């Protein structure tokens with residue numbers, strides 16, 4: 540088992556709440572926590588997640604699901620909270636931007652209030668988007684970012700920045716045990732075919748024999764982390780000593796242009812290679828690459844799945860799911 544390193548694995552069974560556990564990352568995390576022997580409660584309003592993502596562990600005796608919107612209070616008894624609830628794809632988080640900000644702000648206040656009452660440790664799934672369109676490259680945790688506060692991405696970026704603020708104020712003011720993860724672009728099986736993010740879009744388009752849609756000239760970069768690597772890091776982060784709060788960058792430092800990604804997907808799927816350029820959305824970051832020195836040092840972690848291998852698994856998943 541991957542997380543069998545005793546420094547990062549609790550011997551005692553924990554009652555774990557995963558908000559957003561019906562989503563892409565949350566469902567992989569839930570699976571791993573169940574495998575490690577914990578009791579897992581998923582709270583999710585199914586806004587961008589799906590019951591189907593939880594199918595393979597739905598009957599597990601230690602698993603429970605409640606349909607719940609985290610912008611409303613939640614009273615349960617838990618030892619750990621992984622707070623992931625929030626749509627992550629631009630088309631989903633921009634569909635109802637006010638609800639996106641509420642989810643990050645009100646949702647974090649409620650989950651922090653829950654952690655305070657139950658004395659639970661709480662981890663925030665924050666994002667590389669807190670760096671906005673970064674002027675420091677690669678991005679280090681000490682960089683404060685370059686974020687437009689009034690643009691179409693702001694509901695997500697500023698919502699997460701405020702969530703980080705709330706986490707650190709509850710830590711300073713109420714002595715909570717917090718962990719803040721800044722997650723960089725993550726991909727893998729169980730992304731929605733209509734998710735709108737670049738990896739799923741390209742794979743679905745290539746499998747359907749459609750042209751791959753490249754926004755702008757395709758020279759913008761992203762660094763893609765395979766979901767199993769990310770989940771390993773989240774679990775290690777939760778188990779770090781109480782005085783480690785983060786924020787810590789979690790991602791794969793391999794950096795690719797969208798044109799390079801398109802070429803990889805085309806050659807791996809074996810499609811005809813057609814590409815269609817579309818306008819670049821407003822405020823689309825030009826480059827993004829994590830500096831993961833802190834995660835390497837504190838978590839003794841670095842991703843082990845390179846982009847070719849991760850894409851292979853993801854393409855196999857989409858081939859098998861009739862897209």
Ligand code: NAD
Pocket residue numbers: 558559560561562563564565582583584585586587588589607608609610622623624625626627628631642646664665666667721722723724725726
């Ligand atoms: P996702 O959209 O698949 O999952 C988010 C889940 O949260 C969904 O199941 C959705 O239904 C649920 N949700 C949304 N609003 C909610 C609400 N108000 N109450 C309860 N549940 C709600 O996205 P994901 O890629 O799995 O992302 C999970 C978390 O990781 C998010 O917080 C996201 O911001 C963060 N993150 C993801 C990435 C990435 O590349 N995937 C990168 C950085 C950060």
Ligand code: UDP
Pocket residue numbers: 611612613614615648649650651652653654655656657
């Ligand atoms: N809260 C919750 N579950 C709990 C405890 C609190 O959802 O088990 C919510 C509660 O509704 C409140 C928020 O968390 O709005 C913040 O709680 P906190 O105790 O920090 O603040 P207060 O209740 O004093 O406003």
Ligand code: UDP
Pocket residue numbers: 628629724735736737738740741752753754755759761797819820823824
């Ligand atoms: N993108 C693209 N074609 C698509 C979807 C996205 O070229 O069909 C681009 C997008 O403009 C961005 C990059 O791919 O520059 C990553 O987009 P994604 O939505 O996956 O993540 P984010 O922008 O949030 O990092």
